[in-house]
Amino acid sequence: MSGNQDPVIILVEPQLGKNIGMCARAMLNCGLTRLRLVNPRDGWPQETARATAADADRVIDSAEVFATLDEAIADCHRVYATTARNRSQTVPVLTAEAAAAEMKSTTEGKGSIAVLFGPEASGLDGEAIARADTLVRFPTNPEFSSLNLAQAVLLLGWEWRRVAVDETVIPAPEAATREELDGFLTRLTETLDEKGFFLTESMKPHSLQSLRTLFTKTGATQQEVKLLHGVLTALGRKDK
């Protein structure tokens, strides 16, 4: 993912500096760094933004400020507008997930993408919506759908990251070999046999299978199999 092809996040007339900072943090969490501000209510720069950005200062420092939305999107090839409502009958609407996939296929080609977020209190107005190719909706709880600004930025970035970076696989801890596990199970079985655990011979296969299932489910590491051997040794002792 090249930095230059990442979507530009545009906050249109944001009201509170602390929200701008939280947006910057959410952006960087998702690997996004290109922030633009259209006519921020309390001017720019703002110390409160820096405070809530945590260590995402570089997003704050490189933020670009524009007087109008048209200037902010002038160099963009495609514009998405986030909205809580379906305000338009004519602009296509995608979920954040579908929009991210579309963005990805667009940037695979060429050109800059902008995603617009409206002021905290009101969201984007009709003028801003009219500049969008596509609206983006977040399918939250319909009875309580209102996201705050930084949460909306986070979810958009999260969906972007999902398609832009493939890292869905996390290596599992290294399990013991099946032979090591079998060594423990064999010893456990023999010990239980000596202790009269299996009430009848006919029950034995079923009980053994249950034990095998249970200990296999642990996905125990080599270290853990050693621990189990230690437990078995201790339990076989007379009380100290």
Added chain:
Amino acid sequence: MSGNQDPVIILVEPQLGKNIGMCARAMLNCGLTRLRLVNPRDGWPQETARATAADADRVIDSAEVFATLDEAIADCHRVYATTARNRSQTVPVLTAEAAAAEMKSTTEGKGSIAVLFGPEASGLDGEAIARADTLVRFPTNPEFSSLNLAQAVLLLGWEWRRVAVDETVIPAPEAATREELDGFLTRLTETLDEKGFFLTESMKPHSLQSLRTLFTKTGATQQEVKLLHGVLTALGRKDK
């Protein structure tokens, strides 16, 4: 999606009331309503929580408070712990997306799921991690991965919501409650103590944590916990 089968969100020793409120809001955005608090630093209830919850008051009002994590998870069948780091070599780790899919298949069966979130400054400690069946990681930007508490809750809820509407999942077997598993672990510990398993007092907490991790990973059913009790009884006998 029935309200009762939704995951329980457990905030372990949360520090700031305003963050608890923002978590409540993020939860309700995703249709989650079951909030538990373990030993909140500034007590409970807190007005700051209500203020930042926006209109998610009902999540705040129905929040349950516990003195210890063990009490908070006693009736849960499966416990997930969110973490920014891979702190354990042995507990399986899933992305939020994969964890949500697993949670969904588990609740299709029956039983309560808990998802743990640690204190703002430090995250969950080793004691809490040892109580988890599975760790949950958020694959954010590796160079700037630290999510704030409410953002982590939002992303978990978002992933849950994504799968909660999907209905193509096979039910998992019913796990024992955490209380039932704890009953076995307590008895095992006492028995090992009598047998002199713990060579030194200083090693004991680490060994206990390893045992807890191992047996928690089994996701044992009630029937399997009974089997383990039977094994323990048998191993304590003299040879027949």
